[in-house]
Amino acid sequence: MNQRKIRIGDLLVESGVITAGQLQAALREQARTGQRLGTTLVDMQLVEESQLLNILAQQLQIPFVELGRIRLNEALAQRLNEVQARRYRALIIEEGPAHYLAAVSDPTDLTRIDEMQSLLDKPLKIAVARESELMRAIDIIYRHTEQIESLALELSEAGGDQFDLATLTEAVDVSEAPVARLLQSIFEDAIKMGASDIHLEPEENGLRIRMRVDGVLQEQMVKESRIASAVVLRLKLMSNLDISEKRRPQDGRFSMVVQGRQIDVRLATLPLNYGESVVMRLLDQTGGQLTIAQLGMLPEHQKLFEQLLSYPHGIILVTGPTGSGKSTTLYAALNRLNQPDVKIITVEDPVEYRLPRVNQIQVNTKIDLTFAAVLRTVLRADPDIIMVGEMRDQETAEIGLRAALTGHLVLSTLHTNDAIQSAMRLGDMGAEPYLVASTLRGVIAQRLVRKLCPQCARGSEPTPQQKSWLQHHGVEESQTFKAPVGCNHCNQSGYRGRIGVHEILIIDDAMSEALRRNDQDGFVQAARAAKHYTPLAMSALERARQGVTSLDEVLRVSEGA
Numbered sequence: 001m002n003q004r005k006i007r008i009g010d011l012l013v014e015s016g017v018i019t020a021g022q023l024q025a026a027l028r029e030q031a032r033t034g035q036r037l038g039t040t041l042v043d044m045q046l047v048e049e050s051q052l053l054n055i056l057a058q059q060l061q062i063p064f065v066e067l068g069r070i071r072l073n074e075a076l077a078q079r080l081n082e083v084q085a086r087r088y089r090a091l092i093i094e095e096g097p098a099h100y101l102a103a104v105s106d107p108t109d110l111t112r113i114d115e116m117q118s119l120l121d122k123p124l125k126i127a128v129a130r131e132s133e134l135m136r137a138i139d140i141i142y143r144h145t146e147q148i149e150s151l152a153l154e155l156s157e158a159g160g161d162q163f164d165l166a167t168l169t170e171a172v173d174v175s176e177a178p179v180a181r182l183l184q185s186i187f188e189d190a191i192k193m194g195a196s197d198i199h200l201e202p203e204e205n206g207l208r209i210r211m212r213v214d215g216v217l218q219e220q221m222v223k224e225s226r227i228a229s230a231v232v233l234r235l236k237l238m239s240n241l242d243i244s245e246k247r248r249p250q251d252g253r254f255s256m257v258v259q260g261r262q263i264d265v266r267l268a269t270l271p272l273n274y275g276e277s278v279v280m281r282l283l284d285q286t287g288g289q290l291t292i293a294q295l296g297m298l299p300e301h302q303k304l305f306e307q308l309l310s311y312p313h314g315i316i317l318v319t320g321p322t323g324s325g326k327s328t329t330l331y332a333a334l335n336r337l338n339q340p341d342v343k344i345i346t347v348e349d350p351v352e353y354r355l356p357r358v359n360q361i362q363v364n365t366k367i368d369l370t371f372a373a374v375l376r377t378v379l380r381a382d383p384d385i386i387m388v389g390e391m392r393d394q395e396t397a398e399i400g401l402r403a404a405l406t407g408h409l410v411l412s413t414l415h416t417n418d419a420i421q422s423a424m425r426l427g428d429m430g431a432e433p434y435l436v437a438s439t440l441r442g443v444i445a446q447r448l449v450r451k452l453c454p455q456c457a458r459g460s461e462p463t464p465q466q467k468s469w470l471q472h473h474g475v476e477e478s479q480t481f482k483a484p485v486g487c488n489h490c491n492q493s494g495y496r497g498r499i500g501v502h503e504i505l506i507i508d509d510a511m512s513e514a515l516r517r518n519d520q521d522g523f524v525q526a527a528r529a530a531k532h533y534t535p536l537a538m539s540a541l542e543r544a545r546q547g548v549t550s551l552d553e554v555l556r557v558s559e560g561a
Contacts, residue, residue: 008037008038008052008056008108009023009026009027009037009041010023011055011056011059012041012047012052012055015055017047017051017052017055018041018046018047022046025044026040026041026044026046029044036106038052038106039131049130049131050130053128053129053130056107056108056128057107057127057128060107060108060126060128062107062125062126062127062128063127063128064127064128064129065093065103065127065128065129066129066130066133067091067093067103067129067130067133067134067136067137067488068133068455068456068487068488068489069455069456069487070093070487070488071486071487071488071492072091072093072137072140072141072488073093073095074141076092076093076094076095077091077092077093077141077142078141079092079100079120080092080102080116080119081142082138082142084116084119085138085141085142086138087112088104088112088113088115088116089104089105089106089112089131089134089135090102090103090104090105090112090116090134091103091129091134091137091138091141093127095122098122098123099122099123099124099125100120100122100123100124100125101124101125101126101127102116102124102125102126102127103127103128103129103134104126104127104128104129104134105128105129105130105131105134107126107127107128113126133489136488136489137488139192140488140491141488179227179230179231179234180234182227182231183231183234183235184258186198186200186209187256187258187263187282188258188259189211190211190282191258191259191261191263191282192259193211193213193218193491194213194214194497195211195212195213195282196212196213196215196281196282197211197212197279197280197281197282198210198211198212198278198279198280198282199211199212199217199277199278199279199280200228200231200232200277200278200279200280201272201277202228202229202232202272202274202275202276202277203274204273204274205223206221206222206223207221207222207227207228207231208220208221208222209221209222213491213493214450214493214495214496214497214498215323215448215450215498216450216493218491228274228275228276229275229276231278232269232275232276232278235267235278235280236250236252236269238254238256239252239253239254239265239267240252240254241267241269246271246275246276247271248271249268249269249270249271250268250269251266251267251268251269252266252267252268253265253266253267253350254267255285261284262284262285263282263283263284263285264282264283264285264352265280265281265282265283266280266281266283266350266352267279267280268280283352283353285353285354290328290331290332290335291332291335291336292305292306292332292333292335292336294332295328295329295332295500296499296500297500297502298502298539298542300532300534301502301504301534301539304442304504304506304532305333305444305502305504306336307506308441308442308444308504308506309333309336309337311409311441312407312409313404313405313406313407313408313409313439314404314409314410314439314440314441315400315401315404315410315411315412315439315440315441316333316409316410316411316412316441316442316443316444317391317412317413317414317422317423317440317442317443317444318330318411318412318413318414318443318444318445318446319413319414319415319416319417319418319419319421319422319443319444319445319446320413320415320416320445320446320447321415321417321447322415323448324446324447324448325446325447325448325498325500326413326446327352327389327413328500329444329446329500330387330411330413331352331353331355333411334346334355334358334385334387334411335355337385337409338355338356338357338358340357342384342385343359343381343382343383343384343385344357344358344359344383344384344385344386344387345358345359345360345361345378345381345383345385345386345387346358346359346360346361346386346387346388346389347361347363347371347374347375347378347386347387347388347389348360348361348362348363348387348389349362349363349371349389349390350362359381359383361374361378363389370396371388371389371390371392371393371396372393372395372396372399375388375396375399375400375403376399379399379403379406379408383408384408384409385408385409385410385411386400386403386408386409386410386411387410387411387412388400388410388411388412388413389412389413390412390413390414390415391412391413391414391426391429393429394429394430394431397426397429397430397431398430398431398432398435400412401426401431401432401435401436401439402435404439405435405438405439410439414426416445417445418445418503418535418536419443419444419445419503419504419505419527419533420443420505420523420524420527420528422443422445423436423440423443423505423507423511423515423523423527424520424523426440427515427518427520433515433516433517433518434516436515437512437513437515437516438512440507440512440515441506441507442504442505442506442507443504443505443507444502444503444504444505445502445503445504445505445536446500446501446502446503446536447500447501447536447540447557448498448499448500448501449498449499449500449501449540449543449549449553449554449556449557450495450497450498450549450550450553451495451496451497451498451499451548451549452482452483452484452494452495452496452547452548452549452550453484453485453486453487453489453490453493453494453495453496454496455487455489455490455496456484456485456486456487456489456490456494457482457483457484457485457494457547457550458482458483458485459480459481459482459483460480460481460482460483461480461481462481462551463551465555466481466551466552466555469551469554469555469558473537473538473541475541479545481544481545481547481550481551482544482547482550483550483551483552484550484552494550499543499548499549501536501539501540501543501557502536502539503533503534503535503536503539504532504533504534505527505530505533506530506532508526508530510526510529511523511526511527511530514526536557536558537554537557537558540553540554540557540558541554
């Protein structure tokens, strides 16, 4: 690498990318903010980051690497510890027989490069990378796994099954306690990975920590077996649970701030052979709930959903298995309907997100505050819209249907596979056919599919199994679909985030009449012939055609639909 001092501003002026006047303005802004000049130029939109880095790479005769497109070697990256990697904004990405290659955000900072070289046992070569990609890669490489193991060892050596209750019951600001710091590390790791759930499972020889990311569990094993009881005790105290009861399941809830985010944690314990397991659902209150536009519905489905929400009364059902995003859809609907001139009451188990202006009630079966009991009282509270967390039994279903019949808009969920089954399920639960026919306005069935990582997804021909599925569904496909590959952006999974696929059934006269007659075959025929009805599998296939998801995800959804 050319070791002469590089003045990036002069280089950009010489290249004709910016003018001398723009450089002076950027230098004044840099003096005010203290940022590096390159960052200032990009923030002022005087130069694009990729353009800046390409010019630097050409001038210094070094490569410009797209970190999102290469598979990182975590063991190799650890030649620099996390503090060093963050200080130098650098990541070792390749090892040759006689050198290391490090990606850096600022290849002109020769002092830091020299400091890095002094830490390594081979000569160092430099490549330039986008700072945002570099910091994301550092976040992924240097997760809290080592810290978790270190804290677990510290806690075990301190006597993991012997603790001072007075210390543990203090506020979390006693962060020096190993158990508190261990839990903080676990939560920070979960938030960094975008996990929806944390599972802590004690085993004979250790504690298994699993996190659900995009619907898939990822695990880490902590070998110290004595720490599980300390961790469970701390969590029980935070949730106001009975710490002496270890033989029965318990449910609780607490809130905490993790990396500046307000997180509500729903906790459930379960007695196992080697102690109590804990499952925690993480609910991020900071980001707020999604709007209907953010649900990711296909345009035609969003239009149908908004049509359903425009009805002044009737019942709307959202259906799907556990973890299919039903609650998210209901909260998006409530956000849309929540206006000063409308009274909304919800009956939930539990209340997941707090909504202003909405009267939210949490059921409590221990004191007979059931869905049905609350609903009977709610109808005397003059609501316009009622949301019932779940139609669990005949009594709840009938009260909800009668509320819809008397001028209320009722939103609720059912655990069924598709929209057609949902409508018939109400009859199976014992609801009067005339009530279902008179009040049911529509059903939304949904699933969540994993979104392909945009950084690494590649075109791929359908496999024989996928071709067979396409032919079975009468789909003539000649196009190339995309498939997952795996990169540091998606933690090598090939997927990043999830999106809903939907099946929306608007109840028309033919379907309503079939429901009134309790004619299930007639209802199925009328539903499948409906103008706007698209099965779940076909909605998922449309997302695959768009390159949003893979055919593997389409087949997974269709098997459960």
